[in-house]
Amino acid sequence: MKPILKVQNLSKDFIKSLDLVAKGLNRIGQNYKEEVVHAVDDVNFSIFKGEIVGVVGESGCGKSTLGRMVAGILSPSTGSVEFDSSQANNKETPSALRTQMIFQDPFSSLNPRKRVIDIVTEAPIYHKLITPSEKRAFATEMLQRVGLDPDTLERYPHQFSGGQRQRVGIARALAVSPEFLVCDESIAALDVSIQAQIINLFVDLKDSFDLTYLFISHDIGVIEHISDRVIVMYLGRIVETAPIEAFVKKPNHPYTQALLAGVPRLEVGKRQYEPISGEIPSPLSPPPGCHFHPRCKFAAARCKAEKPALREIAPAHFSSCHLNEEA
Amino acid sequence: MEPILKINNLQTHFFTKAGILKAVDGVSFEIGAGEIVGLVGESGSGKSITGFSVMGLVDPPGKIIDGSINFKGKNLSALSNDQMQNFRGNRIAMIFQDPMMTLNPVLRIETQMIEAIQAHDSGISREDARIRSRDTLGLVGISSPDERLRAYPHQFSGGMRQRVSIAIAMLNRPDLIIADEPTTALDVTIQGQVISEMQKLCRETQTALLWITHDLAVIAGIADRVCVMYAGRIVEQGLVANIIANPMHPYTQGLMGSVPSQNQRGKPLQQINGMVPSMLNLPAGCAFQNRCNYANEKCSKMQPDITQLADSRQVRCFNVPAGQQL
Numbered sequence: 309m310k311p312i313l314k315v316q317n318l319s320k321d322f323i324k325s326l327d328l329v330a331k332g333l334n335r336i337g338q339n340y341k342e343e344v345v346h347a348v349d350d351v352n353f354s355i356f357k358g359e360i361v362g363v364v365g366e367s368g369c370g371k372s373t374l375g376r377m378v379a380g381i382l383s384p385s386t387g388s389v390e391f392d393s394s395q396a397n398n399k400e401t402p403s404a405l406r407t408q409m410i411f412q413d414p415f416s417s418l419n420p421r422k423r424v425i426d427i428v429t430e431a432p433i434y435h436k437l438i439t440p441s442e443k444r445a446f447a448t449e450m451l452q453r454v455g456l457d458p459d460t461l462e463r464y465p466h467q468f469s470g471g472q473r474q475r476v477g478i479a480r481a482l483a484v485s486p487e488f489l490v491c492d493e494s495i496a497a498l499d500v501s502i503q504a505q506i507i508n509l510f511v512d513l514k515d516s517f518d519l520t521y522l523f524i525s526h527d528i529g530v531i532e533h534i535s536d537r538v539i540v541m542y543l544g545r546i547v548e549t550a551p552i553e554a555f556v557k558k559p560n561h562p563y564t565q566a567l568l569a570g571v572p573r574l575e576v577g578k579r580q581y582e583p584i585s586g587e588i589p590s591p592l593s594p595p596p597g598c599h600f601h602p603r604c605k606f607a608a609a610r611c612k613a614e615k616p617a618l619r620e621i622a623p624a625h626f627s628s629c630h631l632n633e634e635a
Numbered sequence: 636m637e638p639i640l641k642i643n644n645l646q647t648h649f650f651t652k653a654g655i656l657k658a659v660d661g662v663s664f665e666i667g668a669g670e671i672v673g674l675v676g677e678s679g680s681g682k683s684i685t686g687f688s689v690m691g692l693v694d695p696p697g698k699i700i701d702g703s704i705n706f707k708g709k710n711l712s713a714l715s716n717d718q719m720q721n722f723r724g725n726r727i728a729m730i731f732q733d734p735m736m737t738l739n740p741v742l743r744i745e746t747q748m749i750e751a752i753q754a755h756d757s758g759i760s761r762e763d764a765r766i767r768s769r770d771t772l773g774l775v776g777i778s779s780p781d782e783r784l785r786a787y788p789h790q791f792s793g794g795m796r797q798r799v800s801i802a803i804a805m806l807n808r809p810d811l812i813i814a815d816e817p818t819t820a821l822d823v824t825i826q827g828q829v830i831s832e833m834q835k836l837c838r839e840t841q842t843a844l845l846w847i848t849h850d851l852a853v854i855a856g857i858a859d860r861v862c863v864m865y866a867g868r869i870v871e872q873g874l875v876a877n878i879i880a881n882p883m884h885p886y887t888q889g890l891m892g893s894v895p896s897q898n899q900r901g902k903p904l905q906q907i908n909g910m911v912p913s914m915l916n917l918p919a920g921c922a923f924q925n926r927c928n929y930a931n932e933k934c935s936k937m938q939p940d941i942t943q944l945a946d947s948r949q950v951r952c953f954n955v956p957a958g959q960q961l
Binding site for chain 2: 366367469471472499500501502503504505507508511512526528529530532533534552566567569570571572573574575576578579580581582583584585587588
């Protein structure tokens with residue numbers, strides 16, 4: 309089977325260029341260098357049609373940058389994101405509309421001065437998917453799809469609660485009939501009881517619109533529930549990708565193990581936390597070799613010098629750890 | 636044993652132009668020495684205002700209009716602001732969600748910590764206060780505290796900053812710490828570190844801790860008892876183990892059911908339908924009725940009273956099975 313989305317050697321560097329003073333000082337012999345953040349560092353993966361692929365990692369690991377590049381909002385520094393249009397549901401959809409994104413904050417991602425009807429129909433009218441005369445009927449249908457009352461068409465975003473606003477954001481993304489949705493922390497800003505509603509909505513929409521998802525979240529409980537496959541990132545690199553059963557039961561990389569051990573769980577009850585020590589290093593100067601070695605309890609000399617490659621340790625289960633070779 | 640904090644029928648209302656908002660409406664609970672109590676609820680449920688009321692930090696148009704906050708035998712709600720100052724940051728300390736908001740960005744950590752000590756103990760010398768600050772920083776797991784004292788808040792990472800604000804809260808060895816969403820802004824691995832420090836500190840110093848959060852799973856991991864709040868009221872309180880094993884109030888049941896790990900993968904999550912009602916026009920009767928699967932006519936007419944259950948649990952619901960009632 310061919311993947312519907314293929315990401316190859318994708319990297320994104322953010323460069324802070326030198327200011328005037330530093331440039332001047334460099335002229336008289338000082339040596340100031342530009343600061344480079346490798347937000348995403350040589351990432352490869354593919355996604356099959358109908359899959360929900362979860363991306364987990366802590367803040368600063370590059371998961372949002374990755375999502376933005378997949379959605380086409382950011383252009384990659386190197387590498388490519390390829391969408392296989394032969395597998396598209398609707399072959400006529402322009403390629404720019406195939407991937408849509410749903411953002412974290414439903415308060416800042418909607419234009420506060422536009423009515424819901426205009427927010428939802430702006431893109432399809434612009435791309436001539438519908439005519440302006442069909443606007444009302446189209447918006448009514450979209451709102452019903454995401455579980456909102458069509459009576460609210462004329463309202464402004466501030467008249468909605470957080471969960472309802474997130475539904476408007478979802479309706480806006482679906483309005484151009486995308487094939488692929490990138491959800492970047494789309495439920496993180498919502499209350500617990502509303503989170504469950506939106507997660508259920510995502511799953512329903514996947515079935516009714518035949519969608520494929522890249523689901524980015526720091527919430528491992530949510531990722532475990534919704535994803536088919538999980539990508540774990542640490543400081544810009546993929547450390548492990550695994551099918552969900554293997555991720556939950558047999559996490560391979562020490563970082564994944566630590567991450568899973570740190571998740572508070574209802575069913576575990578009262579316990580003594582035994583956290584991994586240390587902080588996430590600055591992405592400006594990541595440690596050499598394996599990025600995780602300063603916090604890893606298994607770290608050996610080799611980990612400090614050599615970057616581990618992502619290797620297949622079981623079918624569809626990849627991990628980048630030197631320990632796997634010695635075993 | 637006499638509890639450190641005993642809140643009885645606390646009512647904190649906000650007198651807004653649009654009407655009276657009953658942010659906290661008849662809340663009662665206690666915390667004993669060394670005990671960790673979780674206060675769980677969604678945004679707008681009044682959990683933070685409960686914490687602020689204890690600290691005397693409710694700003695107008697908010698006002699505590701009734702009830703008592705009994706702290707080691709003293710009623711805090713009757714104290715003036717000046718009298719309250721002796722307790723705040725001294726006997727009772729608070730940790731907030733965002734450490735960047737609580738630390739002054741233009742002062743060194745050292746200055747802020749020494750200030751907090753000298754504010755309550757004018758006799759202590761600067762050097763002694765500095766040594767105490769350094770030791771407390773070490774206590775919360777900050778390495779090389781001597782150098783770190785000279786740093787500014789922006790030189791710390793988020794997790795480190797939260798440790799600093801925990802250290803400041805611990806400085807005067809308070810009897811009670813109120814922690815308002817202290818780990819919500821932190822990453823999972825850092826959250827684990829902060830929780831583990833807090834657990835250790837409470838056990839060693841016998842400090843009582845009120846942990847306010849929206850995350851029931853965190854509470855399950857650290858607290859002894861839990862109070863679940865909804866629309867300004869505690870709808871269920873009791874021992875964490877009992878409530879997790881067998882939630883009684885429909886809201887607690889819904890809250891637990893919507894946690895992904897409680898559900899089978901691939902199946903839709905159990906969800907609580909609808910949304911939190913506006914606090915300005917709560918329905919007559921039970922505030923949860925329009926989201927509740929068990930609601931009947933009685934629920935829409937009368938406020939349910941507290942029902943005492945056999946396992947020292949309190950539930951505000953009419954539909955508690957008769958066999959469970961005390």
